[in-house]
Amino acid sequence: MTDARQTSYGVKAAPYAHPSPTTALKGALRAPYFFLVPATVLFALFFALPIGYALWLSLHKVHVSGLGLGSGARKEVWAGLENYTDAFKDSELLHGALRVLGYGTIVVPVMLGLALLFALMLDTDRVRLAPFSRLSIFLPYAVPGVVSATLWGFLYLPDVSPFYFVLDRLGLPQPNLLDGGPLYLALSNIAVWGGTGFNMIVIYTSLQAIPAEVYEAAKLDGATPLQIALKIKIPMVAPSLVLTFFFSIIATLQVFSEPTILKPLTNSVSTTWSPLMKVYRDAFGAGDVYSAAAEAVLIALVTLVLSFGFLWAANSRNKQEEAR
Known part of the structure; x- marks a missing residue:
């Protein structure tokens, strides 16, 4: 067999080189x-780099000379752990x-309790219209947090809320949900409504x-629907409960939209109501991005x-249970 191939025009084509097994x-x-590579680049640009820049800012501060006027009067200097x-x-x-x-x-308890109950x-x-029910329960999650907070904020205002109008017509007390202790319930209601x-x-x-064999075996043993739910379903979905609890804790620590949207409607929400x-x-009001970076x-x-x-x-705990 020759290395060159004969074409229909009588011209010899270049020999076809097969890659070696090592190269392949x-x-x-x-x-x-x-x-x-694409995922790594995006991770570095939009996740790792901002975190690194925030760490760098948190270790610096601005040194002001004199009245802070003129060029060179404000200099960025090393602060170490002073901001922390x-x-x-x-x-x-x-x-x-x-x-x-x-x-x-x-x-967290109310939202996860309702989510487990609905599930x-x-x-x-025996449930009817299951697809419609699932969509109805999930739909609030599709509403942006800013929109839902704005919506509930107007529903909390006595002058425009239909709830207060009904309570007034019925002669029932009208609690102020945007003041004092009820404010926590008002904010929690927005989060529960959107996250359940x-x-x-x-x-x-x-x-x-x-x-399905698990349920059939339990029914043959005489287990009631309540016993199946408590002793079979809930223990078997424990990993999902742990996951949802994990997400809920993160979302709770990062609460920002709800109190920020309700702030113009009440004096009970300050500009420092939550850590975020x-x-x-500090970053955009006081202009101190260095202290804000340390806090973040x-x-x-x-x-x-x-x-x-x-x-x-x-x-x-799971390992201990498996060891038993």
């Missing part, structure tokens, strides 16, 4: 890395964290993955520690 193997091994020390001593940041803690103690109800054989549907879908999907609102005010890094670290701490505790 190297190309196959390198291919996955080429596919990872000031953040730990900041009472406004601490009070904001305590308010978010109280907010989370209402939102169990939709998983029964997503968590319900996650739990409901896990319920649908349970084999404090970061926003602390919030991220607290979120990271709490999240991984909870996941570690959940995994440890």
